[in-house]
Amino acid sequence: MGRIKVILKRELAGYFATPIAAVFIVIFLLLSGAFTFYLGNFFVRGQADLIPFFDFHPWLYLVLIPALAMRLWAEERKEGTIEMLLTLPVTMWEVVVGKFLAAWVFTGIALALTFPMWITVNMLGNPDNGVIVASYLGSLLMAGGFLAIGSCMSALTKNQVIAFILSVVVGLAFVLSGFPMILNLFSGWTPHFILNAVSSFSFLTHFHSISKGVLDLRDIFFFVSLIAFWLFATATIIDMKKAE
Amino acid sequence: MGTMVDITGLRKEFGSIVAVDGVSFTVGQGEVLGFLGPNGAGKSTTMKMITGFLTPTGGTAKICGYDILEQPLEAKKRIGYLPEGAPAYQDMTPSAFLTFIGEMRGLSGEDLRKRVSGTVEKVNLQSVLEQPIETLSKGFKRRLGLAQAILHDPEVLILDEPTDGLDPNQKHEVRTLIRTMAPEKAIILSTHILEEVQAVCTRAMIIAKGKVVTDGTPADLEGQSPTHNTIVLTVRSGDVYAMQAQLAKIDGVKKVEEMGQDGEFTQFRIFPDPGRWIIADVGQCAREQQWEVAELQVERGQLDEVFRNLTAPKQALT
Structure with missing residues (x-):
């Protein structure tokens, strides 16, 4: 456990030692604000909730999180530091989890910095703060899902641009699989259980049900097991490709 | 002298390519083993398997x-x-x-701080301690790599080309450091600089095409050189044929070769019969003939010649 913490600390410090942290946080805050007020019609709706804010999170994450995750392993392999790291007395899963957690904590910091949004809505009305807390939790879990996918894509290549594009594409598949547009393609000619399976892999479906304030264990389990799966895939790919 | 590294039948295949083909050896405390071999011979792959980075095929x-x-x-x-x-x-x-490396190795607090400062002194990194690594010169980066490897005072040191990219002074420093650490540790280092083997290694191993082709002390290797123990004699030019004939008459001389003339001087290489020590006889012969001797020495043998003989692809006979 101690070594995971050491890795987490180093990685997190790495974000703040480079302009990555500032750029990511500023852009995340600007975009989430702009989306909420302009596209989400926060004021026009006249309702004291943060639905217009959280509704855009899957799309923000789709583009921003791959940018954060692409360097996780690609850089490590390109610089050759992976060889030094993996010959320290540490297990593969400690490294994979430590690096992932650092990126996740960093996303959590960015997400926490949207607190003025929460203050605003509380000043304007009486929102259901329980729903908002659940939504934040759902958003964080979803960010973890995107990060785990990004981690795996980053393990596939030394090239960060390729890692970015792959993560966006795979992330998009997971977002869209719950979209009516995509589901309509399947409905009518496929058996019902396939339709259910496709939509059950959707980030949107699970995120929406959490952000309604219903903390269903199944939704939490979905994100947790998704993260575990992609991290396991990351470790496997690194093990296979480290000779290259 | 306990065995600290024990390698048996190490083998690594990448697809159909066999990079390391059944390498076995042991290294004991106090030994500095030099891994020699052309690029792509399997030195680095062997080291990556010993350190646990790559999983061996066998x-x-x-x-x-x-x-x-x-x-x-x-x-x-x-x-x-x-x-x-x-x-x-x-x-x-x-x-x-x-500090990160130390923490990963389980060091903390005062102990960690002392280890870091002690190691930094050993490799002379004090002046750049707070500069980003990307701004450091190649020599500093190499020494930082070395510092990272010796931080926890390990029993076994594995160094892949430790002096590559260093200037002659830095090379000397690193070799001195390796020699001072050698008595308590088992050290394996790879290099393609042959003088390095003579300078720091107690044992040398040449690897070619994934196999160990020779294993012995640097002196053993020199002994395999065709010019090992030959005498090089440089004298003021005269009747070269007569001189050559005179030298060939000495007891124990197998062959005399004229190596060339530069203006006033002629150089001969004299090959002794196996096991014979003939420098005194050659000297005496030169005195008796009243040749003007400019140079007379025994050659220890050229490591690079041995290296080439053992590792170069065999050329077709012409």
């Missing part, structure tokens, strides 16, 4: 009794490893980087 390595495949953590704790190119996190400072 065979295994035991570090202080711990199998790198079965007890990787215990084995890795006892190894200090400098990978090829001395990689490090470019956006960190040497001080933060060494």
